[in-house]
Amino acid sequence: MKQSLTIIKVGGKIVEEPATLSRLLEDFSALPGLKILVHGGGRSATAVAARLGVETRMVDGRRVTDAEMLRVVTMVYGGLVNKNIVAGLQAHGVNALGVTGADMNLLLSDRRPVKDVDYGFVGDVKAVDTDGFERLLGMGVVPVVAPLTHDGRGSLLNTNADTMAGETAKALASRYDVTLVYCFERPGVLTDEADDASVVSHLTPELYVRLKADGTVSGGMIPKLDNAFAALAGGVKKVVITCASAIADPDAGTAVTVAN
């Protein structure tokens, strides 16, 4: 039987505010078993960029990353956000290790080709070093992954944290029973945006098609759910969409499933 592994992805907002970060550190520390935390940090990057006089440009929700912006996200994601989470988890007795995809070559990317938009130093994950993750997890280490990868030729690449979590989950599904948890501000996929109680408890592919067609699911939730279904297709055992304050509750949020 394979060991269980939980991969939690938390958005920038949660790790950037002291109160929500503190709660997250506590809940994440209490999670039993092998675990990996993948975090964002976009809001801090935008704030630091503004203070440095570097303009933030987003296209379809993705950050255009020129050389200056790459420096900013390297500082903010790889340094400020990542290392504060690591120090916080260590204070809770979790043997955290902050990494980017460049560290131990854990996540290698191709720079995104220029089509309609030149996103600059943005990477699409092409390889996950499952051996590296397995050795770290086997040592009792809890990887804390910042949303940066590298191209193997010396350049860091800004990389979407949801995708990094999904790709890592799929790659590790051959070795572990992986549960992938996407945390955001709301308690799950909602049928009524205005009502936090309207959580869809089980989302099947059929229901997803219907909710997309009638506009219930839209915007940033679509790539998130596409990632979720892709992870399931790639062997991940369970994908959950929930809010950060509920990661300790196994029944909270929306369970994305392939079966009915």
Added chain:
Amino acid sequence: MKQSLTIIKVGGKIVEEPATLSRLLEDFSALPGLKILVHGGGRSATAVAARLGVETRMVDGRRVTDAEMLRVVTMVYGGLVNKNIVAGLQAHGVNALGVTGADMNLLLSDRRPVKDVDYGFVGDVKAVDTDGFERLLGMGVVPVVAPLTHDGRGSLLNTNADTMAGETAKALASRYDVTLVYCFERPGVLTDEADDASVVSHLTPELYVRLKADGTVSGGMIPKLDNAFAALAGGVKKVVITCASAIADPDAGTAVTVAN
């Protein structure tokens, strides 16, 4: 017989300029055997702080680190400088892993007590996790250490890179034959500041006392050499003071020795 381990400490100036960094990455990659790189980054921290409107205040060559400055050094040391070195080493086939002392709890510090000066969030190393370093080195990983530690209670602490290199070398001396190399801008300890050829090839404690007394050795070189002799006293096999461009040359620089 113990395995050999080389610990190289390089100052900020070397890792912050593309040309010298590129040369260092090449030379460091070519070094045989187990190795650890410890780096600074003070100049970049000062530059980023200035752009952010954060004032840099130094007392006796040490950075006063209030909460704002701690954010800056966390970004610059833990993110910008560290991750660019890691990506660069990976491009040279070195399986680098960037760490601070908080990562895997590798270096734990006490916040420096306030005497004449309140240095703020500055740490003095009190424990090095030799098991953690040994497990990483045993996996073929090359740790790249940023000058930050933590207090074990959730706070990162700005920490002198020379001291971190020295403490790590001493702690690992029980497991490895450690050579500690301090790199700076000059080719070694000089008897004539104006003449790069006047390198003292072997510095004994007796000669050190004499060179301090007559003023040949002064300023920032004194704590560096104090660290060097302390490392030897702590079991480190060899300490060398040299310039970064000479790390591949075993005979370059000043060998600090306890014997005549």
